[in-house]
Amino acid sequence: MIRIERRLVQPRWLGVAVPVGSIVFAFAAMTLVLLATHHPPLHTFGRLLSAGFGSRDSLDATFISATPLLFTGLCAAVAFRMGLFNIGGEGQLYAGAILGAGVALMASGASTIVQIPLMIVAGAAGGAAFALIPGILRAFLKTNEIIVSLMLNYVGALVLNYLIFDSLSYWRDTSTPDAKVFPQGKLLPDAATWPVTHIAGFALPFGLLLAVVIAGAVWVLYTRTRFGFEVQVIGDSPRAASYAGMRTRRKMLAVMALSGGIAGVGGASQDGDFRHLLDARGLSQAGYGYAGIVIAALARYNPFAVVLVAVLLGGLQNAGYTLQSVDFPSGLVGVMQGLILFSALGGELLIRYRLRLPRRGARETTAGAAA
Amino acid sequence: MNNAILVVVLASAVTYGTPLLFAALGELITERAGVLNLGVEGMMLVGAVMGFWAVQRIPGSGPLVLIAGVGVAALAGGLMALIHAFLVVTLRANQIVSGLALTIFAGAGGLSSYLGNDLNLANAPAVHQFNAFLPQGWRDAPVVGPILFDQTALVYVSWVCVALVGLYLGRTRLGLNVRAVGESPAAADAMGINVTAYRYAHTIVGGAFAGIGGATFSLAITPQWVDGLTQGAGWIAIALVIFAFWRPGLCLVGAYFFGAFSGLPFTLQARGVTVTPELFQALPYVMTIVVLVLVSAAGARRRLGAPAALGTPYVREER
Numbered sequence: 001m002i003r004i005e006r007r008l009v010q011p012r013w014l015g016v017a018v019p020v021g022s023i024v025f026a027f028a029a030m031t032l033v034l035l036a037t038h039h040p041p042l043h044t045f046g047r048l049l050s051a052g053f054g055s056r057d058s059l060d061a062t063f064i065s066a067t068p069l070l071f072t073g074l075c076a077a078v079a080f081r082m083g084l085f086n087i088g089g090e091g092q093l094y095a096g097a098i099l100g101a102g103v104a105l106m107a108s109g110a111s112t113i114v115q116i117p118l119m120i121v122a123g124a125a126g127g128a129a130f131a132l133i134p135g136i137l138r139a140f141l142k143t144n145e146i147i148v149s150l151m152l153n154y155v156g157a158l159v160l161n162y163l164i165f166d167s168l169s170y171w172r173d174t175s176t177p178d179a180k181v182f183p184q185g186k187l188l189p190d191a192a193t194w195p196v197t198h199i200a201g202f203a204l205p206f207g208l209l210l211a212v213v214i215a216g217a218v219w220v221l222y223t224r225t226r227f228g229f230e231v232q233v234i235g236d237s238p239r240a241a242s243y244a245g246m247r248t249r250r251k252m253l254a255v256m257a258l259s260g261g262i263a264g265v266g267g268a269s270q271d272g273d274f275r276h277l278l279d280a281r282g283l284s285q286a287g288y289g290y291a292g293i294v295i296a297a298l299a300r301y302n303p304f305a306v307v308l309v310a311v312l313l314g315g316l317q318n319a320g321y322t323l324q325s326v327d328f329p330s331g332l333v334g335v336m337q338g339l340i341l342f343s344a345l346g347g348e349l350l351i352r353y354r355l356r357l358p359r360r361g362a363r364e365t366t367a368g369a370a371a
Numbered sequence: 372m373n374n375a376i377l378v379v380v381l382a383s384a385v386t387y388g389t390p391l392l393f394a395a396l397g398e399l400i401t402e403r404a405g406v407l408n409l410g411v412e413g414m415m416l417v418g419a420v421m422g423f424w425a426v427q428r429i430p431g432s433g434p435l436v437l438i439a440g441v442g443v444a445a446l447a448g449g450l451m452a453l454i455h456a457f458l459v460v461t462l463r464a465n466q467i468v469s470g471l472a473l474t475i476f477a478g479a480g481g482l483s484s485y486l487g488n489d490l491n492l493a494n495a496p497a498v499h500q501f502n503a504f505l506p507q508g509w510r511d512a513p514v515v516g517p518i519l520f521d522q523t524a525l526v527y528v529s530w531v532c533v534a535l536v537g538l539y540l541g542r543t544r545l546g547l548n549v550r551a552v553g554e555s556p557a558a559a560d561a562m563g564i565n566v567t568a569y570r571y572a573h574t575i576v577g578g579a580f581a582g583i584g585g586a587t588f589s590l591a592i593t594p595q596w597v598d599g600l601t602q603g604a605g606w607i608a609i610a611l612v613i614f615a616f617w618r619p620g621l622c623l624v625g626a627y628f629f630g631a632f633s634g635l636p637f638t639l640q641a642r643g644v645t646v647t648p649e650l651f652q653a654l655p656y657v658m659t660i661v662v663l664v665l666v667s668a669a670g671a672r673r674r675l676g677a678p679a680a681l682g683t684p685y686v687r688e689e690r
Contacts, residue, residue, distance in 0.1 A: 006688070037489050085467050137660075143667040146467055150409075151610060151656040154603060158649040166647055287480070290471055297468045331484030338476020342454065345464040345472065353463075 003356045004349070014351050019298070021350075022343040029339045039329060048336075051322045052315030059315075060203045061322070064274060066314025068093070070211040071266025072292025073299065073306040075127075078218055079259035080293075081301045082235040086256060088134060088149030089263040090289025091156030092127040096264025098160065099126030101171055101185065101271045101278040104192035115192045119268045120210070127264015128257040130156065135256030139249045145256075157284040164280035171278040185277035194272035207269030214262060215303040222303070231255060263289070291317075294341045300348075313337060379638050380631055382517040385526060388630025390415070390587035390601070392529045394608035395615065395622050396536055397580025401452075402612055403540060404573035405553040405680040407466045408455050410473025411581050412605025414448040416483035418582025419589040421447035423596045424490050426499050433499040440499075441525075441586050448582020449575045451477050456574035460567055463684040479599030492596040500594035501525055523591045525583075530623070532580070537619040549573060553678030556685035566685050584608065610659035613666065617677060629655040 027045070034041040052062055072089040079086035086092075100123035107118055133152060137143035163169040165183045173179040173186045194206035222228035234241040234248055242248060266288070275282060295313055299305035320333030394411050401408050408414075422444030429436050455473050458464040477483055487493055501523035503510060510521040540546040551559040552569045560566050588600050607629055614629075615621035632655055636648035666677065 033485075037485075087467065087471065137664060137667075141664055141667050143664050147610065147613060147663055148660050150606065151660050154606065154656045155653050158653045162647065162649040166649060287475075290475060293468065293471055294475060297465070297472075329485055330488050331481055331486070334475055334478070334481030335485055338472055338481055341468070341472040342458060342476065345458050345469055346462050348464060349462045 004353045005356060007352060007354050010351055018347040018351050019300075019344065022347040023340060025343040025347075026336070026340040029343070030336055033335060033339075037329070044328075044332070047323055047328070048316065048319045048332075052319035056201060058318070058322070062311065062315040062318045063202065063204060063208055064314075065318040065321075066311045067205050067208045067211060067273065068266050068270060068286070068288040069291050069295055069314050069317075070208065070215070070307060070310040071269065072263055072288045073295035073310050074211065074215055074218060074292075074303060075259045075263035075266070075289075076293045076296035077299060077301040077303060077306050078262065079255055080296055081222065082231045082251065082255045083238070084135075084138070084252060084255055084259070085146045086131060086134065086149050086259050087146055087293055088131060088152050088156075088260070088289070089292045090287070091149070091153040092130045092260040092263035093267040093270070093288055094156040094160050094283060095126035095130035095260075096123035096267025097126075097270050097278060097283055098163065098171070098267070099123060099264070100268030101188060104188045104271060105170065105186055108189040108191075110191060112191045112193070112195070115189075116194060116206070116272065119192065119272050120265055123264040123266075123268025123271075124261040125264065127267060128261040130264070131256045131260020132253065135253050135260075138256075139252045153289060160278075160280045160284055164278060173277070185279060188271060188276050192272055193276060194269065205269070205273040207266070207273040210265065210269065212307055214265070215307050218262075218303040227251070227254075263292070291337070294337060298341065298344045313340075376638065376642065378514055378517055380635060381627075382521065383634030383638060384627040384631035385518060385522055386592060386630070387633045388626040388628075389526050389529050390584040390592065390604055391608050391611055391629055392623060392626035393525075393532070393584035393587060394581045394605060395611040395626060396529075396532055396619060397448075397577035397584070398608055398612045399577075399615070399617055399619060399622060400536060400540075400549075400580070401574050401577030402681055403553045403617060403678055404549050404570050405556060405678050405683070405685070406456070406459060406570050406574050406577075407470065407682045408452065408473070408574060408577060409467060409470025409609060410451065410455055410477065410578075410605075411608050412601060412603065413474040413477030413481065413483070414451045414578045414581035415585030415588075415601045415605045415608075416479060416599070417451050417477045417486070418444035418448040418585030419600050420483045420487045420490075420492065420585075420596055422582070422586030423492055423497065423589040424486070426497060426590060427492065427495065436499050437501060437590065440590055441583055444582040444586035444590075445579035446582070448585065449579040452575045452578020452581070453571075455578070456571045459684060460570045460574070463686060466682050466684075474605070478605075484598050487596050487598060493598070495595065497590065497594035499590075501591035525587050525591055533619050533623050540619065550678070553680055556680050560685070560687060570685075581605070581608070607655050610655060613677075614659055614662050616666070 031041040034044055051058055053059060072093060075089040075092065076086065100119040103118045103122040104115060107115060130152065134145040134148040137148055138145040163171045164185055168174055171185050173184055197204045197209060222232065230246045231251055234246060234251060238248065270283060291313060295306055295309045299309045316333050316336060324330055394415055398408060398411055422440045425443035426436055426440035429439050451473060455469055458469045459466045475481055503521045503523060505520045510516050512520065540549060548564045549569060552564060552566050556566045585601060589596055611622060611625045611629060614625045632651045636646055636651050639646045
């Protein structure tokens, strides 16, 4: 039998070797899936890579796909690091998109310099408020935040649907007879369009830059401040934290609000950067929130790694959209993401534990366990 | 009389509640052994697509093929659950992340879409499907006819399953062991129960039930394959387990209750009553949150039956 023992020291090289090994393993598993279904693996991978990362245009499209994932990835990473399983990034993003689009429509006369901060603040407020529902229930009633935030995703999606498809809400375009038959959101004013920055020939959406800045801020908060230190202690050992006199409840609320707020800004970025209206169907079909959890887990809750992984998975998604056609198997991207996540989860074990194969005949020594 | 709105609503509650019931029973078994599997939606979809595939491709007489289809669906769901079991039991991975990964892997946009596409299943009517089979006289009986007798075999199978799961967990030695594993794996281990084996077995069986729940959609309710066919039923099933306080009998009541809400907007609209469908659709989720809040009030959690070790890996050396 193989024995699994906890590592006392985690060698640094493992932090790189295991993620790389996980991705290699995922590709190997994917190869098997493709072979089993009679698709040429190398050709398929080649097409995926070139459609996702092969040219300047495809990288621009990848950045667009990566932007929302960055927000939801950070949303999950911030909360998970404290052991708060906020899986409501999806719903919190909707809430941010609703409020973000709402203020943009209301402030229709304002200039871009006013619009952008307004939308960011409104989006953050919407996401934070939506995240505080499970946050408050967890902090004061010890209600399981996983299920509550999960259920709220569906409530959020239904609110979104209601606003555009089943009511004459403020967000819905009712100006033409056509718009009454084919419901869609009101177009946001031009001033609410977020700018695109051109760096080294790449077109970077404003939301992407904003998310990278937020990632930096989260890193500073978690590694350089007392607040961040306490949050991590609570995450690692709630009991130790309470013996040390840390105020768990307050931090819980703060972290949930921060987590939801980040997802909410992601929603506002969807309005301002890309969709320019409250796109109920598009948002609820994209599944950004769930993908964000995957990204946070793959990045092992490190904000900078979240940026990297989000671009990687964004590229995969973008490639999936671009290639979707008769000869390219649909659903492949989801399978691929799942496999990468499974192998990363499995790889996590190798970081925390070591596998020992007892040699036949050899007596078990305690030296290995003590090392 | 059989057109009375209450009868129609109750009949559709049973129809739409059945896939929820299968999936929730499965999740209940899994959770009773201390494993939380959030991949129900994914397992249901893979069950739905594979069950449909089997029925389209296996030659033979209708009833036998349908039984085979349900078997294939159960197998497919169980296989998906095996991935989760391996990750969380053997590799001690985070159960929440692993379950969500399973849904991403298997669900809409993942393996189920891939298989549906690759096996060319879309846009084809089912070769065989589950129909109501009891004598016409019974089905026309006032009130009880449409609700209880105008149903497919899967409905009656689900009742048997509820009874069997209830007996198994409550009245057998094995069931007692399962509960011990879910409540206190360390104590169970000390009693000589193989915690790993129990968790594997019940996670896989739970997945098989989810697979059958998915097949209920593709073989009975909407007998065809459409991408993302289950439309979030898997998440409602997870909610349902909490709603039912982890008890099989209450699962049945809850499933029909939630099933009524998914059918109600259509029924009302067919009668010219304008309703906001989102309001009804949101009710199961909101009610689950309310129940969860009540359950989590101090001390009530244990009494109401949440397995104490739910969601935590068991590592013998670290107990």
